[in-house]
Amino acid sequence: MSSCTIYKRELSSYFSQPTAYAIIVIFLSLSMGLAFSFGKFMSIGDASLEWTFFFWQPWIYMLLAPAVGMKLWADEQRTGTIELLGTFPVSTWSCILGKFFAAATVWLVALLLTFPIVITVNYLGNPDNGAILAGYIGSFLVCCTFLAITMLVSACTRDQVVCLIVSVAICVTMVLCGYDDFTRELGKAASPGAVEAVVSMGVWDHFSSLNQGLLRLQDLVWFASFIFVCLLGTSAILSSKRA
Amino acid sequence: MIEVETLTKQFGSKIAVNNLSFTVKKGEVLGFLGPNGAGKSTTMRMITGFIPPTSGDAKLCGISMVDRPAEAKTKIGYLPESAPLYNEMTVTGFLKFCASIRGLTGTAKNDAVERAIETCFLNSVALQSIDTLSKGYRHRTCLAQALLHDPEVLILDEPTDGLDPNQKFEVRQLIKRLGQTKAILFSTHILEEVEASCTRAVIVDRGVIVADGTPSELLAQSGTGSLTDLFRAVTSSDTEAAA
Numbered sequence: 001m002s003s004c005t006i007y008k009r010e011l012s013s014y015f016s017q018p019t020a021y022a023i024i025v026i027f028l029s030l031s032m033g034l035a036f037s038f039g040k041f042m043s044i045g046d047a048s049l050e051w052t053f054f055f056w057q058p059w060i061y062m063l064l065a066p067a068v069g070m071k072l073w074a075d076e077q078r079t080g081t082i083e084l085l086g087t088f089p090v091s092t093w094s095c096i097l098g099k100f101f102a103a104a105t106v107w108l109v110a111l112l113l114t115f116p117i118v119i120t121v122n123y124l125g126n127p128d129n130g131a132i133l134a135g136y137i138g139s140f141l142v143c144c145t146f147l148a149i150t151m152l153v154s155a156c157t158r159d160q161v162v163c164l165i166v167s168v169a170i171c172v173t174m175v176l177c178g179y180d181d182f183t184r185e186l187g188k189a190a191s192p193g194a195v196e197a198v199v200s201m202g203v204w205d206h207f208s209s210l211n212q213g214l215l216r217l218q219d220l221v222w223f224a225s226f227i228f229v230c231l232l233g234t235s236a237i238l239s240s241k242r243a
Numbered sequence: 244m245i246e247v248e249t250l251t252k253q254f255g256s257k258i259a260v261n262n263l264s265f266t267v268k269k270g271e272v273l274g275f276l277g278p279n280g281a282g283k284s285t286t287m288r289m290i291t292g293f294i295p296p297t298s299g300d301a302k303l304c305g306i307s308m309v310d311r312p313a314e315a316k317t318k319i320g321y322l323p324e325s326a327p328l329y330n331e332m333t334v335t336g337f338l339k340f341c342a343s344i345r346g347l348t349g350t351a352k353n354d355a356v357e358r359a360i361e362t363c364f365l366n367s368v369a370l371q372s373i374d375t376l377s378k379g380y381r382h383r384t385c386l387a388q389a390l391l392h393d394p395e396v397l398i399l400d401e402p403t404d405g406l407d408p409n410q411k412f413e414v415r416q417l418i419k420r421l422g423q424t425k426a427i428l429f430s431t432h433i434l435e436e437v438e439a440s441c442t443r444a445v446i447v448d449r450g451v452i453v454a455d456g457t458p459s460e461l462l463a464q465s466g467t468g469s470l471t472d473l474f475r476a477v478t479s480s481d482t483e484a485a486a
């Protein structure tokens with residue numbers, strides 16, 4: 001109930017300011033632009049969207065997801081409204097969940113607005129729409145993971161810029177960690193065990209299989225637990241800050 | 244209504260509030276005086292459940308803030324020191340949000356918002372965006388938020404700070420009027436306010452109570468008939484405290 005109230009307030013704050021629109025427009029231009037240019041959407045003749053479209057999304061999220069999440073707690077602490085939230089009869093968890101789902105909803109809207117590309121592949125070819133759905137789920141989960149990280153960082157600081165820079169750094173690391181070209185280079189320098197540890201921290205391991213249309217339980221569990229740990233950390237940081 | 248029992252707060256090695264005890268009954272307006280840094284805000288934050296006390300407890304209508312915070316918080320209306328607000332919302336939008344989070348719905352919510360707007364003279368700015376408000380209106384909007392659920396206990400941290408003389412007068416009148424049916428604790432370092440609206444006052448200095456009584460008792464205690472003299476005699480100035 002109270003998380004729902006907070007969810008509505010956060011969501012309307014995104015859409016009553018230019019933030020959400022700017023992010024959605026940039027996301028749509030980048031994801032479509034990359035699909036049609038580097039993704040060679042037209043010439044490659046692949047209707048699955050795996051390489052042409054979904055492949056690019058973690059790269060976009062690592063820069064844009066923190067821009068959506070950075071204000072969540074940083075702004076609350078800078079303006080002092082956290083003192084209102086903290087003295088309303090609501091639990092920290094309701095606030096965290098309400099805020100997290102509001103930010104996730106902005107991204108869900110952005111992602112749903114990429115529907116023309118699905119219509120296009122269905123018009124041009126005969127794709128596996130189940131695989132495309134799995135790709136969308138994977139893409140959304142990557143985005144939520146980055147949002148959860150940003151939320152954790154924004155609980156630590158009252159400065160949105162610091163939050164943005166730190167979260168982008170973490171997200172970039174997570175994208176690079178499991179990226180093939182990067183791990184190949186790393187493999188020359190480090191032991192296989194170390195490489196494996198690094199890869200398991202990255203998002204590709206889990207995103208790729210979803211992207212190929214495989215809905216594996218272990219990937220869903222990985223995303224869910226990663227997000228949960230970040231939210232748990234947020235709650236811990238917020239209460240330790242007040243102590 | 245408000246029972247503060249040996250409340251203590253320690254920040255690192257610094258004791259901000261030291262073993263503070265006092266009670267405020269229904270129909271009483273307690274002025275909480277003290278120089279800057281005396282621990283007034285910290286005490287209020289503990290009573291409202293924003294920060295946990297190092298030791299001690301505050302009971303609101305008999306409900307312990309330490310043991311049953313969610314329930315105790317429903318009894319309180321709180322105006323934080325800087326009157327924090329969500330700048331992107333309108334006055335009515337903000338008050339509706341606060342009312343929903345207090346569990347009010349439907350007509351009860353609309354009535355509460357309307358009543359608070361009237362009590363705090365916000366009619367002319369009801370549909371204005373908060374970031375365009377002048378300081379006096381911002382303060383009153385935050386005060387309106389504290390009155391929405393008609394709480395039995397009001398805690399106001401420097402409610403007249405930064406207002407012009409007319410607005411100060413109005414807020415004092417409001418406090419006096421509300422004080423007839425509620426228990427009010429308000430902090431200030433403006434001494435004339437004590438005579439204007441308090442039934443009782445305590446003076447705190449460096450986290451301990453150094454004077455306590457009705458305004459006339461305090462005047463008698465001062466010897467010279469001036470509260471300023473008493474205040475200067477029992478509290479230490481910034482420069483001394485640092486030394």
Ligand SMILES: Nc1ncnc2c1ncn2[C@@H]1O[C@H](COP(=O)(O)OP(=O)(O)O)[C@@H](O)[C@H]1O
Pocket residue numbers: 254257259277278279280281282283284285286
């Ligand atoms: N979060 C905090 N961390 C460390 N010290 C604090 C914190 N909050 C307040 N203090 C210190 O506690 C003392 C009391 O502060 P405060 O309650 O704000 O005083 P007042 O409201 O009476 O002016 C001050 O010396 C202040 O520096």
Ligand SMILES: [Mg+2]
Pocket residue numbers: 283284285324400
């Ligand atoms: Mg203060």
